[in-house]
Amino acid sequence: MSSHSANPPPSWRTPVARSVLVLLLALAFVLLTGLLDGGSGVLPLRLFDQPRFPLANAWPGLLLAGVLLALSRRLLLSFGLAFLLQGLLYGVNLLKVQNLGTPLLPADFRMVGQLRKGGAHLLVGYLPHSPWPYLALLAALALIGAAWRYEPPLLPRRTRGKRLLGGGMLTAMLVSMLAGMPAWANVYNARVLWLEPWSASSTSSHSGLISSLMMFHLQYGQGKRKPDAAAAAQLIDQSAAALRQSMQTPPANTELPDIVVVQSESFFDPTSMRGYERSNFTPNLRRLAAHGISGKLHVPTFGGGTIRTEFEVLTGLSLRYFDDLQFPYLQMNHKRVPSMVHALDAHGYETVAVHGNDPAFWNRTAALKALGFDRFVSKSSFPAAAPKDGKYMADSAMTDEIMAQLKDSGPPQFIFAISIEAHGPYDVDPSHLAERDAIAVPAGVTGSARRELQNYLYHIGHADAELGRLVAWLARRKRPSLVLFYGDHLPALTNAYRATGFVDGKDMLSQAGVWLLVDPHSQGKPVHLDTAAWLLPGRLLEQAGIRDEPYFGLSELVGPSLAALTAAPGASLPAEDGSEQKLDRAMASIDQLRLGGKLDKLWLQARVPPAADAGENTAAAATQRRAAAHR
Numbered sequence: 147m148s149s150h151s152a153n154p155p156p157s158w159r160t161p162v163a164r165s166v167l168v169l170l171l172a173l174a175f176v177l178l179t180g181l182l183d184g185g186s187g188v189l190p191l192r193l194f195d196q197p198r199f200p201l202a203n204a205w206p207g208l209l210l211a212g213v214l215l216a217l218s219r220r221l222l223l224s225f226g227l228a229f230l231l232q233g234l235l236y237g238v239n240l241l242k243v244q245n246l247g248t249p250l251l252p253a254d255f256r257m258v259g260q261l262r263k264g265g266a267h268l269l270v271g272y273l274p275h276s277p278w279p280y281l282a283l284l285a286a287l288a289l290i291g292a293a294w295r296y297e298p299p300l301l302p303r304r305t306r307g308k309r310l311l312g313g314g315m316l317t318a319m320l321v322s323m324l325a326g327m328p329a330w331a332n333v334y335n336a337r338v339l340w341l342e343p344w345s346a347s348s349t350s351s352h353s354g355l356i357s358s359l360m361m362f363h364l365q366y367g368q369g370k371r372k373p374d375a376a377a378a379a380q381l382i383d384q385s386a387a388a389l390r391q392s393m394q395t396p397p398a399n400t401e402l403p404d405i406v407v408v409q410s411e412s413f414f415d416p417t418s419m420r421g422y423e424r425s426n427f428t429p430n431l432r433r434l435a436a437h438g439i440s441g442k443l444h445v446p447t448f449g450g451g452t453i454r455t456e457f458e459v460l461t462g463l464s465l466r467y468f469d470d471l472q473f474p475y476l477q478m479n480h481k482r483v484p485s486m487v488h489a490l491d492a493h494g495y496e497t498v499a500v501h502g503n504d505p506a507f508w509n510r511t512a513a514l515k516a517l518g519f520d521r522f523v524s525k526s527s528f529p530a531a532a533p534k535d536g537k538y539m540a541d542s543a544m545t546d547e548i549m550a551q552l553k554d555s556g557p558p559q560f561i562f563a564i565s566i567e568a569h570g571p572y573d574v575d576p577s578h579l580a581e582r583d584a585i586a587v588p589a590g591v592t593g594s595a596r597r598e599l600q601n602y603l604y605h606i607g608h609a610d611a612e613l614g615r616l617v618a619w620l621a622r623r624k625r626p627s628l629v630l631f632y633g634d635h636l637p638a639l640t641n642a643y644r645a646t647g648f649v650d651g652k653d654m655l656s657q658a659g660v661w662l663l664v665d666p667h668s669q670g671k672p673v674h675l676d677t678a679a680w681l682l683p684g685r686l687l688e689q690a691g692i693r694d695e696p697y698f699g700l701s702e703l704v705g706p707s708l709a710a711l712t713a714a715p716g717a718s719l720p721a722e723d724g725s726e727q728k729l730d731r732a733m734a735s736i737d738q739l740r741l742g743g744k745l746d747k748l749w750l751q752a753r754v755p756p757a758a759d760a761g762e763n764t765a766a767a768a769t770q771r772r773a774a775a776h777r
Contacts (some may be wrong), residue, residue, distance in 0.1 A: 185628065202360075252472075417600065439685070503539070567608060581604060632682065
């Protein structure tokens with residue numbers, strides 16, 4: 147009798163028993179994933195009426211567990227480690243929902259690369275302050291370590307290539323899934339698992355977070371929507387006569403103004419919140435609006451994603467028409483991006499961006515260069531004694547730098563200033579505690595939400611004061627000037643919003659920001675205009691008397707009909723309004739052609755002069771334009 151037959155393996159190590167153990171643990175993994183997710187469509191009992199939902203949501207984790215099992219041969223270790231990594235993903239999602247009100251999207255993973263580019267100090271601030279999550283993570287890691295040390299292998303070391311083959315197949319499946327191979331659309335079918343492109347929250351609640359990530363990845367990560375050149379040409383032809391007339395209208399003033407644009411971090415009007423209807427936290431904004439153009443501003447983001455609004459304002463392109471550009475500065479692969487900056491450069495402007503933060507964060511160094519800026523004055527170029535207030539550089543330091551950059555002679559200047567003082571999270575005490583503590587808070591806002599709201603209002607009070615200081619200083623100069631001021635998005639004060647609600651009865655994701663365009667030397671009549679971020683450059687250039695860029699002229703013509711449609715990225719149009727749908731599709735095609743550098747021939751076909759900056763923007767040509775403007 148052989149030694150093998152004399153010492154049979156334990157019953158739990160026979161092939162059938164091993165298969166049963168793996169299947170039971172896989173089932174437990176699916177059920178626990180549903181509990182961890184908590185979404186209505188993937189809870190454990192859903193296995194009985196819609197099993198595809200919880201199975202699809204757990205499938206990536208199961209694949210990872212299978213790969214780990216093939217490598218380690220240990221069952222509990224493999225499934226435990228896969229579940230721990232999945233739990234970390236859900237933890238990050240919970241933090242994003244708490245702070246920004248929206249779940250994870252595939253583009254969020256681009257933020258990982260920002261940790262080493264000056265973004266760590268911003269992102270780490272959102273981590274929980276309680277020790278319990280970290281203790282739980284340490285305990286989980288200890289269990290994983292114990293499983294590695296003490297769990298006996300389930301699979302034999304030598305399997306005649308079976309383990310290698312099985313592990314290789316599982317790895318190939320996992321890699322193809324992460325790469326977004328189209329075949330996975332048969333599993334993550336948007337029609338079956340219920341994808342709502344305009345609402346990531348609804349999608350993840352119904353289909354599960356992981357399934358929603360896969361569906362967004364498959365739908366929006368594989369190429370771009372193709373523009374309809376015929377629809378774009380038709381809209382341009384219809385607008386050609388009005389555009390030619392506008393472009394031939396001489397400006398009211400012969401001297402081009404200095405232009406200062408202030409993108410104010412998280413700035414909005416608190417009077418839209420219940421309990422603050424009669425508040426006056428922004429007296430300078432109100433005072434200046436009495437002789438300027440102002441109103442509500444629809445922006446493409448909430449609580450974060452500053453570069454989304456920034457991209458729209460600088461380019462005049464609506465991100466609503468680019469599903470694949472979730473974080474445009476991190477995804478741009480163009481050496482030259484059409485922008486308002488290039489249009490100003492064509493008129494001899496010196497263009498400077500100012501921001502008191504690390505220039506590498508959000509890839510701004512490369513992005514602002516592609517957008518046409520001559521210089522980028524970042525944190526390292528500010529005075530060493532530039533003050534901070536709270537966690538970040540004070541808005542007063544930014545105003546000081548704007549004033550230092552503006553010259554009293556030479557070519558016209560364009561300053562694009564990005565503030566940071568009011569950046570979240572709002573749990574860091576500011577410099578003047580008595581000033582912060584004196585801020586009244588509506589009833590119902592308590593605990594940490596109360597303190598965060600006070601900190602935020604303290605900082606935007608400074609933003610408003612700096613707006614007043616800047617405009618007053620510009621009014622004392624002899625050179626003409628314009629100031630465009632706007633908030634990039636609402637702050638992520640989700641707990642305060644839930645406690646108070648908004649005056650209009652809508653939720654926090656539906657609230658608009660504010661904007662103001664003012665001439666410091668003018669005391670004209672007020673104009674109220676609700677608009678969208680991507681329409682601001684057309685309005686600014688028109689106000690400056692620059693009308694030879696047909697795209698921005700077109701945005702001025704069609705903007706009033708499309709502004710409200712951009713209140714939420716990807717929001718659907720009313721089915722019954724065929725004219726707006728047609729206009730929206732045509733404008734989407736124009737934007738896509740413009741970003742791709744394929745719009746000039748359509749202007750020429752319609753006998754509309756293309757942009758003055760349509761050619762390559764060389765340093766020598768820019769210098770010549772500035773010299774001509776100065777003369």
